[in-house]
Amino acid sequence: MDNSGFVLLSHSQALRRRMDVVANNMANLSTVGFKAERPVFHEFVERADSALVDDAKETSFVLDFRAIHDMSDGAFQPTGNPLDVMIEGPGYLGVELPNGDTAYTRAGFVHVLENGDLATPGGQPLLDEAGQRINVPPEQSAQLSIAADGSVMAGEDVVGRLAVTVFDDETNLTPRGDNTYAGALGRVLGAEETKLRSGGVEGSNVQAIRETTNMIEIQRAYQTGINMTESVGEMRKRAIDRLGRVG
Structure with a gap:
């Protein structure tokens, strides 16, 4: 797997983590005293000594850092x-x-x-x-x-x-x-x-509309990631096919 595959994989893992947090918030919509969680992610940049182009020397990945609580009062x-x-x-x-x-x-x-x-x-x-x-x-x-x-x-x-x-x-x-x-x-x-x-x-401070909106955004981002993965796979396939013809 090349860097693009690893980047897309880290993106998918971050989205899964976000979805787990949203699902847990929704499950506790009626839990007394519950505080909504918010995931926190950090960027990890991997630097290579050499690359075909200078811009490719740095690769950015998503790291799951922790979850924090929304401490606003419930009703x-x-x-x-x-x-x-x-x-x-x-x-x-x-x-x-x-x-x-x-x-x-x-x-x-x-x-x-x-x-x-x-x-x-x-x-x-x-x-x-x-x-x-x-x-x-x-x-x-x-x-x-x-x-x-x-x-x-x-x-x-x-x-x-x-x-x-x-x-x-x-x-x-x-x-x-x-x-x-x-x-x-x-x-x-x-x-x-x-x-x-x-x-x-x-009462719980979870806002159902906000969490539902987050869920829709995550699903759309996940679908975008799948489309990008398929595009990268198709690009590799065409490259291998062309190299085979040259050989």
């Missing part, structure tokens, strides 16, 4: 549960995994477990500023509310504060596949920085 979706919260602005709620590690989520569904711990619907305990579970005495569970600064109120008493963690570099977050992220180097916001809206959750 507020009322749930009727006063404990459900939406984070306004950046940040994630910390949850405790079965192995004791901490994961992060934007899905603000909040429930009270039988043992009094605040948790997600999947039973993952929510964590406070110190990385500890927030436990509510049984006699106070019917009086719970969550303030804008994350304080968990049982009537007039503060029983804990939901930790909201921000990451200066979002590439430190890795999706785990259950609407949570594994992350490192996060910073817990203070009460004055935290902004929660109770009574509902954040």
Whole structure:
């Protein structure tokens, strides 16, 4: 395979990566707290020492660099549960995994477990500023509310504060596949920085029209690549045929 074939192959791989990201975004159109992904590509230029013409000494390829998240807020979706919260602005709620590690989520569904711990619907305990579970005495569970600064109120008493963690570099977050992220180097916001809206959750920020448009563009670009591959193949065929006649 010559350089043109490798270039077209790298182009096709980039388009496949873009399509995978678009498909994942569309699949999470209704996932609470989901942030749309955007693929990032880099150009890799290979330089040859010699070529038939100077312009052919450099060959440009497409490299899949990483995916970033669109951190714009999704729409507020009322749930009727006063404990459900939406984070306004950046940040994630910390949850405790079965192995004791901490994961992060934007899905603000909040429930009270039988043992009094605040948790997600999947039973993952929510964590406070110190990385500890927030436990509510049984006699106070019917009086719970969550303030804008994350304080968990049982009537007039503060029983804990939901930790909201921000990451200066979002590439430190890795999706785990259950609407949570594994992350490192996060910073817990203070009460004055935290902004929660109770009574509902954040919807996905995926825009169906935008993703559908991206899908159409990718399909057209892929078809263009196929046409170019066929043209290059036909050109090689004609060149070989002519060389055979000369021989």
